[in-house]
Amino acid sequence: MINIVLFGKPGAGKGTQAEFLKEKYKLTHISTGDVFRYNLKNDTPLGKEARVYMDAGDLVPDELTTKMLIDEVNKHPETNGILFDGYPRTISQAEALDAFLPTIGSKVAATIALEADDEILVTRLLERGKTSGRIDDQDEDKIRNRYQEYNEKTAPLMGYYKEQGKFYAVNGIGSIQEITERLTAVIDNL
Numbered sequence: 001m002i003n004i005v006l007f008g009k010p011g012a013g014k015g016t017q018a019e020f021l022k023e024k025y026k027l028t029h030i031s032t033g034d035v036f037r038y039n040l041k042n043d044t045p046l047g048k049e050a051r052v053y054m055d056a057g058d059l060v061p062d063e064l065t066t067k068m069l070i071d072e073v074n075k076h077p078e079t080n081g082i083l084f085d086g087y088p089r090t091i092s093q094a095e096a097l098d099a100f101l102p103t104i105g106s107k108v109a110a111t112i113a114l115e116a117d118d119e120i121l122v123t124r125l126l127e128r129g130k131t132s133g134r135i136d137d138q139d140e141d142k143i144r145n146r147y148q149e150y151n152e153k154t155a156p157l158m159g160y161y162k163e164q165g166k167f168y169a170v171n172g173i174g175s176i177q178e179i180t181e182r183l184t185a186v187i188d189n190l
């Protein structure tokens with residue numbers, strides 16, 4: 001199993017790139033944002049609990065998120081590997097993942113960050129908000145709050161994975177194809 005964590009600020013293009021990478025490497029793509037949105041749409045108990053955080057652009061509490069993530073991973077026992085998109089987003093989530101994966105005989109192979117400047121990303125998200133229907137993409141204050149959450153809670157993960165020698169970064173600005181090539185160059189060298 002080869003598990004890759006796709007890392008990056010909101011709007012960095014994780015979901016777009018995940019679509020290509022999952023095909024190329026036959027990976028299972030798990031996007032915590034997508035799983036949460038599915039639960040919101042279907043008004044499940046998980047969706048009801050997560051809604052207030054998501055609509056505000058806050059992170060959903062770790063315990064709830066980790067439980068959901070483990071349930072998702074367990075749905076794919078035969079997978080070649082998992083492409084984690086949007087998880088982990090806190091040190092506590094990274095520790096939970098490092099505790100969980102060995103229980104299924106696995107581990108994180110690499111964390112790859114898509115890097116881009118905040119101002120470019122905020123503009124991208126506001127554009128996406130016009131068509132995606134995502135409440136959290138329609139209001140600049142909520143978007144800025146997501147960046148604050150990222151800077152406070154998610155950015156420290158770079159150090160966490162660097163210490164493990166598993167952190168890679170690629171330039172997230174360019175055409176979709178160029179960025180896919182940068183990512184595959186990293187994965188092919190693992």
Ligand SMILES: Nc1ncnc2c1ncn2[C@@H]1O[C@H](COP(=O)(O)OP(=O)(O)O)[C@@H](O)[C@H]1O
Pocket residue numbers: 009010011032033034036053054055057058059060061062065085086087088089090093136146
């Ligand atoms: N790992 C996570 N921990 C906590 N909350 C999460 C996590 N993943 C997703 N969420 C919630 O879902 C929202 C949308 O996630 P996502 O689609 O990945 O957003 P973004 O475009 O901001 O990267 C986040 O703002 C957060 O409220």
